[in-house]
Amino acid sequence: MIDRRAPEALSAQARTTVATADPSRPLSLYLHVPFCATRCGYCDFNTYTAGELGSSSSPQSWMEGVRAELDQAAALLAPGRRVGTVFVGGGTPSLLGADGLADLLGAVRDSFVLAPGAEVTTESNPESTSPEFFEGLRAAGFTRVSLGMQSAARHVLAVLERTHTPGRALDAAREAAAAGFEHLNLDLIYGTPGERDEDLDASLDAVLSVPVDHVSAYALIVEDGTRFARKVRRGEIPMPDDDVLAARYEMIDSRLRAAGMAWYEVSNWARARPDASPDPDSVCRHNEAYWRSDDWWGIGPGAHSHVDGVRWWNQKHPATYSASLASGSLPIGGHEILTADDRHTEAVMLRLRMHQGLDVNVLSGAERIRADAAVAQGLLRTVAGAYVLTDRGRLLADGVVRDILVAQ
Template sequence: MGHAPTARQTGGVTTSAASGASGVIPADADRPVLRDFGSGAFGVYVHVPFCATRCGYCDFNTYTAGELGTSASPQSWLEALRGELATAAAEFGALPSATPAVSTIFVGGGTPSLLGGDGLASVLDAVRANFTLAADAEVTTESNPESTSPEFFERLRAAGYTRISLGMQSAAQHVLKVLDRTHTPGRAVAAAKEARAAGFDHVNLDLIYGTPGETDADLDLSLDAVLAAGVDHVSAYSLIVEDGTALARKVRRGELPAPDDDVLAARYERIDARLAAAGLTWYEVSNWAANDAARCRHNLGYWDGGDWLGAGPGAHSHVGGVRWWNVKHPARYADRVALGGLPAAGWEALTDDERYTEHLMLTVRLRTGLPLADLAPSAHSALDRVLADDLARVSGSNLVLTDRGRLLADGIVRDLLT
């Protein structure tokens, strides 16, 4: 059946397949040399690196209180964040074009909800203090259901947040246990309803499918819960066993089986069918929305090749074809901010070939598809094979994946790039 769709993200942004390419500047080189803004949307991603516990499957740049000790805290992180935002605003102010209004903000992690409503309000205030927000800006925060409450959502709504993304993962207790998730199965649905009651029109629930031990019945239980929650957006990702995680060690020792590709593909088809029947339509391979307004505009900014500032430890930024990534540890991040300049660990100026690769990788995953005019001449023979194998179709002037093609999206990209 092929491979189920996946989404590789680091610090809230999709990672480049071209990392390590010739455009990369050593981490100890001068700070990023910025060019100018591109023509797309401009967003701000804020990385909150704190978690109460470490999930067994997670390889994101996150830290528990025990891991940090006294080297960093939410207070020192927020102070450093304010400094980075001020520095970035000054650097952008020196570019030829005026800094665009911020159209989207996404606060991710980690577990942003550990900051509480007041803490997250302070994060948004820090962005506002340094950048102009568009009148219709989308402002999202991720939250762990266990660290939310009706009062929490009411505080966020009053602060100016417009969208909530809740990590549900599964409604089956034994699946959550394998993932080392700390919330109880029913809490995600309750949190989603509390967010809606607080005035949030746009609420997302995240699912992970293909966890060792998960059955079709477990997945159906999760989908029943998602639909009962009345959310207008769902993200569903197949489990990836990342090197260096507790889950990877268990799989390597034979304590848990590795996810099966055919099972993952079948689960994806099951998810898509249930969500489509409920009126949620896919707009990116791993994301479904009830209508256009429910789509995550911040993520669309990544997929459409826009510009964004990634603030916080380990966050990635992209402006006008220049990408940089911050130092990872919160204490070292704060030290770098205090020294002045952007707290980058390294940067790269993307070549035309790298930008083409990333454009193809991301755009082909969208329901709107990849403009045929954007394909290099060398891709035309592969294009003919993709069309002949019913992996994609031509819709207007765009190449759009078929249902079968969505299961093989990564392979299609590789063929088109060969």
């Protein structure tokens, strides 16, 4: 059902905060492409197939909305703000083709100025790419590509309801490298029911056989409302096992480290420098902006934004999103102003997941006592005035955060 509620306006306080945010603060743009050829059973992202959209929306009306939202964002933010990172996600951005993605980046440049050396990433489904596609992206100004591989095992892809063949992601990575992309990511999902150790080992062999400088690996999560969750509820497939997930994570980390990569966030690894630390040129700067709570504006249906402690999210359906912008309104579905406690909680939650760790001065006295207890338990270590997760602590990261914030 299409949500036809009127868009929500930012409160006067929220609007003032956004409009007067320090223009020297880093700014990122996320652009959401809501279109998919098919829906994977585990996916709960805000995406739509052509059959689900029917005649209520089209790529053209979505693009018109995107251009309008970019213009409104540029008008509301303080003058002089430059964009340091752009990330096109979805959905399946590669369904737009190289020309469509070039138009999207052109719309960004029409409204904003990209900072020198800006990182510009697009996600891509391997099945909707080609050598010509990657050449077109490079010519348009994209600097980084993220490919959804998930697994090299056919039966694992079948359980996930992924439609690409196991080898296509590897061919796509080689084609992207041949087109001049130095920064390439492959996504893996581990812990899928039916996945064996040898399946994951083969997937890692495959990842490391191509010229990628970044790997993201996520444990399969059963999200409410998905086909996967319904199958689990009916007993057709089992829930992912926590012990298996932990063992698989350790396997991934060990293999990637041995291949010259380093973790820089719990689920992300980048090419390592000689001192075994992550190479800043290979980390995803856009994702780092989220984990540092920098400012970002999410463009597109259902996209989330954050500017100087104000968070808001767009209306989800593409038709409602476009109609709101056509009427001259921002397509906001809701917003909140973060309190000091909210910001503190998020700083602990997000920064502790990063390899730089959490500055000890961020914590209160009582929180430091609890963090020191985690050090004694081997879950944290102190490095240059920061608490950093140990290898064991990364397996229990959410629990470490909860224990530190127990009084919040």
